[in-house]
Amino acid sequence: xxxxxxxxxxxxxxxxxxxxxxxxxxxxxxxxxxxxxxxxxxxxxxxxxxxxxxxxxxxxxxxxxxxxxxxxxxxxxxxxxxxxxxxxxxxxxxxxxxxxxxxxxxxxxxxxxxxxxxxxxxxxxxxxxxxxxxxxxxxxxxxxxxxxxxxxxxxxxxxxxxxxxxxxxxxxxxxxxxxxxxxxxxxxxxxxxxxxxxxxxxxxxxxxxxxxxxxxxxxxxxxxxxxxxxxxxxxxxxxxxxxxxxxxxxxxxxxxxxxxxxxxxxxxxxxxxxxxxxxxxxxxxxxxxxxxxxxxxxxxxxxxxxxxxxxxxxxxxxxxxxxxxxxxxxxxxxxxxxxxxxxxxxxxxxxxxxxxxxxxxxxxxxxxxxxxxxxxxxxxxxxxxxxxxxxxxxxxxxxxxxxxxxxxxxxxxxxxxxxxxxxxxx
Amino acid sequence: xxxxxxxxxxxxxxxxxxxxxxxxxxxxxxxxxxxxxxxxxxxxxxxxxxxxxxxxxxxxxxxxxxxxxxxxxxxxxxxxxxxxxxxxxxxxxxxxxxxxxxxxxxxxxxxxxxxxxxxxxxxxxxxxxxxxxxxxxxxxxxxxxxxxxxxxxxxxxxxxxxxxxxxxxxxxxxxxxxxxxxxxxxxxxxxxxxxxxxxxxxxxxxxxxxxxxxxxxxxxxxxxxxxxxxxxxxxxxxxxxxxxxxxxx
Numbered sequence: 001x002x003x004x005x006x007x008x009x010x011x012x013x014x015x016x017x018x019x020x021x022x023x024x025x026x027x028x029x030x031x032x033x034x035x036x037x038x039x040x041x042x043x044x045x046x047x048x049x050x051x052x053x054x055x056x057x058x059x060x061x062x063x064x065x066x067x068x069x070x071x072x073x074x075x076x077x078x079x080x081x082x083x084x085x086x087x088x089x090x091x092x093x094x095x096x097x098x099x100x101x102x103x104x105x106x107x108x109x110x111x112x113x114x115x116x117x118x119x120x121x122x123x124x125x126x127x128x129x130x131x132x133x134x135x136x137x138x139x140x141x142x143x144x145x146x147x148x149x150x151x152x153x154x155x156x157x158x159x160x161x162x163x164x165x166x167x168x169x170x171x172x173x174x175x176x177x178x179x180x181x182x183x184x185x186x187x188x189x190x191x192x193x194x195x196x197x198x199x200x201x202x203x204x205x206x207x208x209x210x211x212x213x214x215x216x217x218x219x220x221x222x223x224x225x226x227x228x229x230x231x232x233x234x235x236x237x238x239x240x241x242x243x244x245x246x247x248x249x250x251x252x253x254x255x256x257x258x259x260x261x262x263x264x265x266x267x268x269x270x271x272x273x274x275x276x277x278x279x280x281x282x283x284x285x286x287x288x289x290x291x292x293x294x295x296x297x298x299x300x301x302x303x304x305x306x307x308x309x310x311x312x313x314x315x316x317x318x319x320x321x322x323x324x325x326x327x328x329x330x331x332x333x334x335x336x337x338x339x340x341x342x343x344x345x346x347x348x349x350x351x352x353x354x355x356x357x358x359x360x361x362x363x364x365x366x367x368x369x370x371x372x373x374x375x376x377x378x379x380x381x382x383x384x385x386x387x388x389x390x391x392x393x394x395x396x397x398x399x400x401x402x403x404x405x406x407x408x409x410x411x412x413x414x415x416x417x418x419x420x421x422x423x424x425x426x
Numbered sequence: 427x428x429x430x431x432x433x434x435x436x437x438x439x440x441x442x443x444x445x446x447x448x449x450x451x452x453x454x455x456x457x458x459x460x461x462x463x464x465x466x467x468x469x470x471x472x473x474x475x476x477x478x479x480x481x482x483x484x485x486x487x488x489x490x491x492x493x494x495x496x497x498x499x500x501x502x503x504x505x506x507x508x509x510x511x512x513x514x515x516x517x518x519x520x521x522x523x524x525x526x527x528x529x530x531x532x533x534x535x536x537x538x539x540x541x542x543x544x545x546x547x548x549x550x551x552x553x554x555x556x557x558x559x560x561x562x563x564x565x566x567x568x569x570x571x572x573x574x575x576x577x578x579x580x581x582x583x584x585x586x587x588x589x590x591x592x593x594x595x596x597x598x599x600x601x602x603x604x605x606x607x608x609x610x611x612x613x614x615x616x617x618x619x620x621x622x623x624x625x626x627x628x629x630x631x632x633x634x635x636x637x638x639x640x641x642x643x644x645x646x647x648x649x650x651x652x653x654x655x656x657x658x659x660x661x662x663x664x665x666x667x668x669x670x671x672x673x674x675x
Contacts, residue, residue: 378503
C-alpha cells in the first residue's frame with residue numbers, strides 16, 4: 001500500500017531530515033539511504049497506520065532532540081561513576097553510552113563471544129515500519145555480539161546510558177548472532193535518561209539451528225521517548241525467550257518482529273508494564289510462523305494507574321504451509337484508577353489449515369473480594385493492594401528463566417509499588 | 427464481648443437485616459442457625475467489615491466500642507476473625523508469605539514488634555501439624571487449587587495463628603466430609619478459651635455435634651427470632667425451619 005502524505009513535514013520530521021543529511025555527509029551508505037527514504041515516505045507514524053493505531057507518534061513528538069555527540073573522556077568517567085551504583089545483573093557487563101559502545105567501561109567478552117563495537121549494516125528487511133527504518137538510517141553505533149556455534153555463553157548485561165545533562169537523542173543498534181547450538185542470555189537495561197531524552201534502539205537477534213537465546217529488555221529510567229524494535233529470526237529448532245519490563249518512559253513503544261523461519265522453532269514473548277502518571281506504554285508484536293511445527297507463546301501483563309495508558313497489540317501470522325503451528329497469546333491488565341486506560345488488540349491471521357491458535361485478553365480492576373479477604377486478615381488496604389499487584393506482576397516475571405534477572409525485575413516492581421503507595425493520597 | 431444492637435442493613439437497596447439484636451458473652455460459644463436467605467452470611471460479613479453492605483441503623487459493639495466505622499484490617503487487629511464460607515483464592519501469593527504478612531500487620535497495628543522468622547516458622551509448623559496440613563501446601567499460592575477441606579483447614583490455621591478474641595465461623599461445615607469436619611472442629615475446639623468468643627453460623631445441626639455451643643440462636647428474615655440452649659438445635663433438626671419462616675413473616 002502506498003502512503004499518500006498530503007500534510008507538510010512536522011518540525012520533528014524536518015529536524016530528523018537535517019540530522020540524516022549531516023550524518024550522510026560524514027559517510028554515505030546505500031543501506032541507510034534506502035532506510036531513510038522509507039521513513040520519509042511514511043513520515044512519523046500516526047493513528048492511520050494500523051500498527052500505530054493507539055500511539056500517534058507524529059502528534060506526540062513535538063520536536064526531535066539533537067543527536068548526542070560521541071562521549072568524550074570526561075563523559076566516560078562520569079558514566080563510570082554513575083554505573084558503579086547500578087547493581088550488576090551478573091555476568092559480563094557491556095556499556096553503550098550515548099548510543100556508542102564504550103570498551104573502557106565494558107568487561108572483556110567471555111570466551112566464545114566476540115564483541116564488535118560497530119554493528120554490521122542492518123540486514124535488509126521487508127517490514128515497512130517507519131521507526132525501524134529511521135533507526136537503521138540514523139543509528140550512531142551500538143555493538144554486535146557473535147556467539148560461536150555450540151557455545152554456552154554466560155549472562156551478558158548491556159547497559160544503555162546517557163551522559164548528557166542536555167536533552168539529546170540517541171539512536172543505536174545491537175546485533176546478537178548465535179551460531180548453531182549456541183546458548184546465550186542477554187539483558188539490555190535502559191538507564192539514566194532525563195525527561196527530555198529521546199531514544200531509538202533496535203536489537204537484531206539471529207538464531208542458527210538449535211540455538212537458544214533468552215533476552216530481557218528493561219526500561220528503568222524516565223526517558224521522554226523510548227522507541228525500541230526487536231527483530232528476531234529463528235532457524236529450525238531454535239528457541240527464543242524474550243521478556244520486556246517497562247517501568248519507565250513517558251512514551252514507550254516496544255515493537256517485536258519475530259519470524260519462525262525454520263521448522264520446530266519456538267518463541268515465547270512475555271512482558272510486564274507498570275504505567276503511572278501520564279505515561280503511555282505500547283507493546284506491539286508481529287510473530288510470523290513461516291515454517292511448519294512452530295510454537296509461539298505471548299504472555300503480557302499491564303498495571304495501569306493514574307492517567308496512564310497501556311497498549312498491547314499482538315499479531316500472529318501463520319503463513320501458508322506453516323502447518324501444525326501451535327500459538328497462544330494472552331494479555332491481562334489491571335486498571336487502578338478511573339482514568340487509566342488499556343487498549344488490547346490481539347489478532348490472528350491464519351493462512352494454513354492445520355493449526356492450533358488462540359488468544360485472550362482481560363482488563364479489570366483489582367478483585368474487591370481478594371482485597372477484603374486480605375484486609376479481614378489484618379493487612380491495611382494499601383498493603384493488601386500492593387500484595388495483590390506484586391503477585392500479578394510476579395506471575396509475569398516468572399517467565400524469566402534466570403533467577404538473578406527475575407529477582408532484579410521483581411525488586412524494581414516492588415520499588416514501583418512502594419513509590420505508588422507512598423504517593424497515593426490517604 | 428460482642429453486642430449487636432438494632433442492626434439493619436441492605437445490599438443494593440434490598441433489606442437483609444431487620445433490627446437484629448444479639449449478644450455473645452466472653453468465652454461463650456454461640457451458634458446461629460437459620461434457613462437459607464435469613465441473612466446469616468450478611469451478618470458475618472458486616473461484623474468483619476465487608477464494604478458491599480449499607481448499614482441503615484444499629485451498632486456492632488466489641489467490648490463496648492462500635493466497630494462499624496472501622497476498616498476490616500482495624501477490626502482484625504482488635505481481634506475480630508471471620509472464617510469464610512468460601513475462602514478466596516489469591517494467585518501468586520505463597521500461603522506462607524500471606525500468613526507472615528497478616529500476622530505482622532496485626533502485631534504492628536497493636537504496637538507490637540514483628541515476629542522473628544524462627545518464631546513464626548515454629549508457630550506455623552505446630553499449627554499446621556495439628557490440623558494435618560502438609561507443609562508443602564504452605565508454599566503454594568493461598569487457597570489456589572486447594573480442596574474444600576484444605577481451604578477450611580487453612581482458615582482454622584489462620585485463626586490459630588492470629589489468635590483472635592471474637593471468631594465468626596460462616597458455614598464452616600459446608601462442603602466438608604465427616605473426616606475433614608472432625609479435623610476442623612478439633613482445631614476450633616482447641617482454641618476454646620474463657621477469653622475467646624465464637625459465633626458459629628450454620629445451616630445444619632451436624633457441625634454442632636462437634637463444636638458444642640453454649641447458646642443457640644435462630645435467625646429468620648434478618649433477625650434473631652428465638653434463643654435457647656443446645657437442645658434448640660436438635661429441635662430444629664427434627665422440625666426444620668418451617669415454623670420460624672412463618673413466625674418472622
